Structure formats: C-alpha cells, structure tokens
Amino acid sequence: xxxxxxxxxxxxxxxxxxxxxxxxxxxxxxxxxxxxxxxxAKSPEALFVMTLNGDEKKKGRISAxxxxxxxxxxxxxxxxxxxxxxxxxxAFLDSNYQLIWGAGTKLIIKP
Amino acid sequence: xxxxxxxxxWVICKSGTSVKIECRSLDFQATTMFWYRQFPKQSxxxxxxxxxxxxxxxxxxxxxxxxxxxxxxxxxxxxxxTSAHPEDSSFYICSAIRGRGHRQPQHFGDGTxxxxx
Numbered sequence: 001x002x003x004x005x006x007x008x009x010x011x012x013x014x015x016x017x018x019x020x021x022x023x024x025x026x027x028x029x030x031x032x033x034x035x036x037x038x039x040x041a042k043s044p045e046a047l048f049v050m051t052l053n054g055d056e057k058k059k060g061r062i063s064a065x066x067x068x069x070x071x072x073x074x075x076x077x078x079x080x081x082x083x084x085x086x087x088x089x090x091a092f093l094d095s096n097y098q099l100i101w102g103a104g105t106k107l108i109i110k111p
Numbered sequence: 112x113x114x115x116x117x118x119x120x121w122v123i124c125k126s127g128t129s130v131k132i133e134c135r136s137l138d139f140q141a142t143t144m145f146w147y148r149q150f151p152k153q154s155x156x157x158x159x160x161x162x163x164x165x166x167x168x169x170x171x172x173x174x175x176x177x178x179x180x181x182x183x184x185x186x187x188x189x190x191x192x193t194s195a196h197p198e199d200s201s202f203y204i205c206s207a208i209r210g211r212g213h214r215q216p217q218h219f220g221d222g223t224x225x226x227x228x
Binding site for chain 1: 115117145152153154155156157204206213214215216217218219220221222
C-alpha cells in the first residue's frame, strides 16, 4: 500500500518567521512529486513539480527540496506572511502514474 | 492562464436525485481531467481519470455505474452522481492537465459541495 504522509498536520507560525514542513513518500518507483497550496474558498494551486533527486525549486519566498532515495521533500517558507496561510498538499506520482495525495499541512500565520 | 471552472459550486437535493457536475478548462485544451472526492479532514481521493474521447479509468472501489463520467470534448468533463443518497454527500473537485504527461501540474476547479437530504 502506497502511503504519503505530511507532517505536521497543522502549524501556527508568527508573521515574519520562517518555517518548513515535510512530505514523506515511498522511496521506490518514483516518478514525480507535486506540491500544491490550497487556500480557503479557493482551488488548489500548483507550486512545484519535482522530478530529480536533489532538486531544489523556488518561487518567491517558497522553496522545496527533494530526496527520492530516502523518500522525503521539504517545503520552506521564508519570512511568513498572512497570505501564506493555507493547506499545503503534496502528491506522489509513481512510475505506474498512480498519484497519491498526502492529507496536507495546514499553515496558519499569526499577525 | 490554465483556468478550470467547475459548476455548480453547491448542490442540495433529495435522496434518489441524479446530480451532474461540470468541469471546464476555459483557456486550454485538456486531454486528461481528474475527479476527486474529499471527506472532512481527509486528503483528496482520486475517483477516476477522465480521458477525452474514451472511457474513464476508475480507481478501485469507485462504482462506475454510480459515478458516470463523460469527457466528450477537450474542454469539458462531466461527473453524474446517479440516484444520489446521503452517503454520497461530499466535496467533489476536478482538475485538468494542460498538455500531455503525468508530470504536468494539475489545474483545479473550485469544487462542488454535494449535500443529499
């Protein structure tokens, strides 16, 4: 059974602080790892699609790293702002094109 | 770019009614669309992959006759929940891939909250 786990389940961060959270996935049959941001009352928005071990991608204050050998990806947010409050979802795509979603990390930025 | 529209956003109806949900890619052609269901405080559960011009591929445990999917054009996929019952109440959301290849990011609709009385 393929399992994708995200931790922590929820996170409260003071505005201005940096933070990070984890997506763990199977270390075999890796094809791609997706990160999405899902704000309340909006649709999920694609952040990154990561495919190579050691990949590091950046979009503004948000960045992500990938370790396919040990099966984890970190998402980092630098200098958190209130607009960063959202649920961050990762999805693991295996070589059979099976996409498994994590339950998400709910991030709340306190002003 | 890459806007996906889902309609309706909220449905409340009586048990036994069939409900159709539409998913449209507004500014791109989508060969592949996905239908998800989300239970409270749980992750997105893929129900089926909708391929334009061919039958949908359903995930294990999803009843094909219950959840009818039609992807008749490159910009429209529909999910029909047939003879809906209270246990079908859930949040349904669709997504579409721009271009080909599963590594492409998915572009999501706003979702449909279905409540069956």
